[in-house]
Amino acid sequence: MTQQTAAQAAFVRAFKQYGGILLSLVMLCVIFSFLNPRFMSVVNFMNILQQVAVIAIAAFGMTWVILLGEIDLSVGSIIAVAGMVGAQCFAFGLGFGTALAVTIVAGALMGMLNGVLTAKLLLPSFIVTVATMGIYRGLVSLPTNGAPAMIDNSTWTAIGTESFLGLPIIIWVVAVLFVVNQIVLSKTSFGRRAYLTGGNREAAIYSGIKVDRLKIIIFMISGVMAAISGVLLSSRLFSAQTNAGMSYELDAIAAAVLGGTSLAGGVGTMVGTLIGALIIGVMNNGMNMLSVPYFYQLIVKGLVILIAVWLDVRAKQAKR
Amino acid sequence: MHGSTTDTVLKISNVTKSFGQVAALKSMRLDVRRGRVHTLLGENGAGKSTLMKILAGVHSATSGEITLDDQPYRPANPQQASALGLAIVFQELSLCNNLTVAENILATREPRKFGFINDKALVARAKAIVAELGLPIDVTEKVGNLSIAQRQLVEIAKGLSHDAKVVILDEPTSSLSDSEAEILFDIIGRLKNRGVAVIYISHRMEEIMRLSDDITVIRDGEYVSTHDRNDVTIEALIALMVGRRMEEIYPPPIHDRSTPGAPVLAVERLTRDEEFADISFTVGAGEILGFFGLVGSGRSEVMNALFGMKNANGTVRLDGKEVRFRSPAEAIARGIGFVTENRKEEGLVLGHSVGWNISMAALPDFTGPFGFTRAGAERKASAAEVGRLAIKTHSLDTPAGSLSGGNQQKIVLAKWLLTRPKVLILDEPTRGVDVGAKFEIYKIIRQLAAEGTAILLISSELPEVLGMSDRVVVMHEGVVGATLAGTDLTPETIMAHATGFQS
Numbered sequence: 001m002t003q004q005t006a007a008q009a010a011f012v013r014a015f016k017q018y019g020g021i022l023l024s025l026v027m028l029c030v031i032f033s034f035l036n037p038r039f040m041s042v043v044n045f046m047n048i049l050q051q052v053a054v055i056a057i058a059a060f061g062m063t064w065v066i067l068l069g070e071i072d073l074s075v076g077s078i079i080a081v082a083g084m085v086g087a088q089c090f091a092f093g094l095g096f097g098t099a100l101a102v103t104i105v106a107g108a109l110m111g112m113l114n115g116v117l118t119a120k121l122l123l124p125s126f127i128v129t130v131a132t133m134g135i136y137r138g139l140v141s142l143p144t145n146g147a148p149a150m151i152d153n154s155t156w157t158a159i160g161t162e163s164f165l166g167l168p169i170i171i172w173v174v175a176v177l178f179v180v181n182q183i184v185l186s187k188t189s190f191g192r193r194a195y196l197t198g199g200n201r202e203a204a205i206y207s208g209i210k211v212d213r214l215k216i217i218i219f220m221i222s223g224v225m226a227a228i229s230g231v232l233l234s235s236r237l238f239s240a241q242t243n244a245g246m247s248y249e250l251d252a253i254a255a256a257v258l259g260g261t262s263l264a265g266g267v268g269t270m271v272g273t274l275i276g277a278l279i280i281g282v283m284n285n286g287m288n289m290l291s292v293p294y295f296y297q298l299i300v301k302g303l304v305i306l307i308a309v310w311l312d313v314r315a316k317q318a319k320r
Numbered sequence: 321m322h323g324s325t326t327d328t329v330l331k332i333s334n335v336t337k338s339f340g341q342v343a344a345l346k347s348m349r350l351d352v353r354r355g356r357v358h359t360l361l362g363e364n365g366a367g368k369s370t371l372m373k374i375l376a377g378v379h380s381a382t383s384g385e386i387t388l389d390d391q392p393y394r395p396a397n398p399q400q401a402s403a404l405g406l407a408i409v410f411q412e413l414s415l416c417n418n419l420t421v422a423e424n425i426l427a428t429r430e431p432r433k434f435g436f437i438n439d440k441a442l443v444a445r446a447k448a449i450v451a452e453l454g455l456p457i458d459v460t461e462k463v464g465n466l467s468i469a470q471r472q473l474v475e476i477a478k479g480l481s482h483d484a485k486v487v488i489l490d491e492p493t494s495s496l497s498d499s500e501a502e503i504l505f506d507i508i509g510r511l512k513n514r515g516v517a518v519i520y521i522s523h524r525m526e527e528i529m530r531l532s533d534d535i536t537v538i539r540d541g542e543y544v545s546t547h548d549r550n551d552v553t554i555e556a557l558i559a560l561m562v563g564r565r566m567e568e569i570y571p572p573p574i575h576d577r578s579t580p581g582a583p584v585l586a587v588e589r590l591t592r593d594e595e596f597a598d599i600s601f602t603v604g605a606g607e608i609l610g611f612f613g614l615v616g617s618g619r620s621e622v623m624n625a626l627f628g629m630k631n632a633n634g635t636v637r638l639d640g641k642e643v644r645f646r647s648p649a650e651a652i653a654r655g656i657g658f659v660t661e662n663r664k665e666e667g668l669v670l671g672h673s674v675g676w677n678i679s680m681a682a683l684p685d686f687t688g689p690f691g692f693t694r695a696g697a698e699r700k701a702s703a704a705e706v707g708r709l710a711i712k713t714h715s716l717d718t719p720a721g722s723l724s725g726g727n728q729q730k731i732v733l734a735k736w737l738l739t740r741p742k743v744l745i746l747d748e749p750t751r752g753v754d755v756g757a758k759f760e761i762y763k764i765i766r767q768l769a770a771e772g773t774a775i776l777l778i779s780s781e782l783p784e785v786l787g788m789s790d791r792v793v794v795m796h797e798g799v800v801g802a803t804l805a806g807t808d809l810t811p812e813t814i815m816a817h818a819t820g821f822q823s
Contacts, residue, residue, distance in 0.1 A: 184691075187692055187693060188687075188691040188692050188693060189683050189684070189686070189687040189691055189692075189693050190691055191693075192676070192683060192693055193683065195672065195676070196669050196672065196676065196680055199669035199670075199671050200668065200670070200671075202665050202666045203666055203667055203668055203669050203680070204669070204680075205629075205648060205666075206627075206629075206648055206658060206660055206666045206667070207648070207652075207680040207681040207683075208648045208649040208651075208652040208653070208681055208683075209649070209683075210647065210649055266669070266671055266672065267671070
């Protein structure tokens with residue numbers, strides 16, 4: 001096979017894999033630019049990317065979890081806890097670096113609890129994370145009795161507001177995390193083990209894969225990604241809100257599933273998830289620009305998700 | 321019943337079936353007669369499954385004619401096929417584990433009262449069906465609590481509970497022990513007496529010669545020939561089926577076995593409550609140690625314990641050093657490989673590629689700095705195994721699930737060969753594999769033994785154990801009944817120990 005045809009084959013494969021959702025994304029953009037001429041602009045696209053960042057990063061973590069055939073519903077709550085942990089660090093007079101480290105460790109610990117309960121106590125992750133979703137959401141209010149906590153650390157707030165080399169820092173963060181997650185997933189043995197275990201857990205165990213440990217690490221990844229999302233969200237809001245990230249887990253799941261991640265496990269990529277997150281971001285942004293009332297937005301978003309997933313499923317069946 | 325017992329009930333003439341460009345069936349024909357067992361014989365991929373799916377109403381024929389009782393037979397779906405009098409017991413289990421035996425047997429046809437399921441009537445009717453077939457099964461038990469063999473019997477009961485004119489049994493004995501197979505043969509006898517025609521699919525030649533009245537051989541989607549059971553030999557049938565003469569079913573050893581190799585694995589008094597007790601044996605380098613026992617004798621449980629899947633008491637020595645594996649990862653790292661009994665459940669990730677499946681257990685060997693997969697080395701090693709075992713696959717990227725049973729089994733073997741095991745456990749390595757692929761797998765086993773691998777061969781097929789093993793450990797109800805070698809290796813002695821009639 002010559003170089004050119006190999007490249008063509010890769011292109012055809014990529015088109016088959018992502019063609020359906022890319023088409024959905026393009027169609028949404030076309031529709032919105034007809035309805036509002038200001039939609040199609042560099043400024044607005046930067047805006048969309050920044051708005052989508054929090055969801056996209058949480059969705060990268062979610063992709064790992066779903067790939068394993070599990071689910072993590074505590075992501076939205078972890079986002080809120082992370083912001084509050086950061087705010088409290090500054091209240092105790094810690095510097096930016098320490099605060100960031102403590103926040104990320106907190107995310108890892110919350111994810112670890114999810115993983116240990118799922119892997120070692122053999123509880124379904126759906127139940128475990130429904131429970132911890134409530135617990136973590138409750139923890140957010142402990143330090144302030146439910147009041148928001150202001151964040152005045154200028155480095156922390158710069159993440160969400162300033163630019164580096166002409167691009168908002170927030171977009172750099174998404175880009176770096178996207179590349180890191182995609183590389184770990186597709187190029188390392190760890191990523192391979194996740195695919196294999198999601199595909200057939202029994203076979204993975206018999207082939208010497210330490211499935212319990214893998215599961216705990218992956219829930220930790222989800223916790224860390226959610227914590228980073230929480231840092232971004234709180235830096236944009238200059239504060240930690242107790243209801244921050246509410247129901248973001250559903251957007252993260254929707255992004256992963258729109259991107260072709262199979263809820264049965266074993267199938268999915270970060271590329272797909274990023275496109276899925278962009279679809280959700282474009283919808284939110286487009287409808288906001290058209291001043292569509294929030295409750296209509298919910299209905300439209302739900303319908304678009306159903307249609308996109310249906311188109312995808314139909315295309316994959318037709319290939320057989 | 322209706323008139324003579326030899327008239328044709330199901331007639332298949334010139335049936336073809338194409339999937340896109342690929343012709344799966346070319347001019348197939350078959351005459352199935354009332355009250356007779358008609359065996360359909362062919363290698364995996366010969367077209368048996370496609371033909372059965374056409375009869376079951378899953379596929380429709382591209383051309384040709386099928387008649388049932390002289391009426392055109394073209395079922396649009398499995399429900400119609402069943403209503404027209406065709407019952408199929410598929411090889412793949414299609415039972416719901418969370419429901420009881422009775423609920424499974426009468427699924428979708430539960431007796432009702434005011435729209436609700438009448439549990440009493442359900443149990444009574446299922447009991448009657450099970451009793452008529454003579455199955456030793458409690459119909460109120462959950463299917464999930466039954467052994468694989470018992471589930472297979474339930475599957476058969478489910479298939480036969482419809483009043484059928486033609487019953488198709490697709491490899492019904494592949495997971496049955498000999499005594500359970502006897503129950504099935506008894507059922508087949510009763511069906512014949514009732515005038516039912518049976519289409520029988522199996523790879524076990526002894527069984528086919530014993531049960532069949534007529535035998536039709538097919539090859540590469542084409543009809544080859546039909547024979548009366550009394551006018552044909554096993555050797556002739558195998559030759560027709562593979563299209564070449566098979567010198568022997570079991571290849572001879574390729575290395576001198578008169579001086580046994582150094583003991584590699586020594587197991588002493590291995591015990592696990594309620595599963596097995598006081599299991600002791602040794603296996604040397606280059607030795608093939610057979611394990612025979614009826615289903616439920618504890619063979620697979622012992623192997624799982626050896627492989628670190630389960631805890632057990634007792635001592636295990638590998639190369640003279642005591643070992644205790646807490647996980648399969650540890651066992652693999654120390655040189656143990658395990659081709660498990662159910663390749664679809666524990667052996668393969670069917671949705672992933674051939675290459676990924678082959679390198680799965682040797683992944684640590686292909687992991688470089690920072691945990692990166694050494695993809696080039698991995699593909700090269702996997703490709704070498706595909707070549708060495710002659711695995712028929714389009715490429716390394718083909719999903720494992722799209723290959724035939726024999727090739728899937730070879731992928732599982734390749735996976736373990738890549739870990740270069742000192743001890744290789746083979747649990748039913750040729751189950752659901754056709755004769756040609758079986759022979760190739762036996763050759764691979766011989767080759768491994770010649771290279772010094774110690775092999776534990778577990779099988780429910782007595783001829784396989786006899787044909788391949790140097791010594792045989794016979795298990796009965798969780799204990800070692802006997803360890804046999806040399807002139808003691810006869811079917812009679814082995815069965816006597818396996819059934820516990822000799823102590």
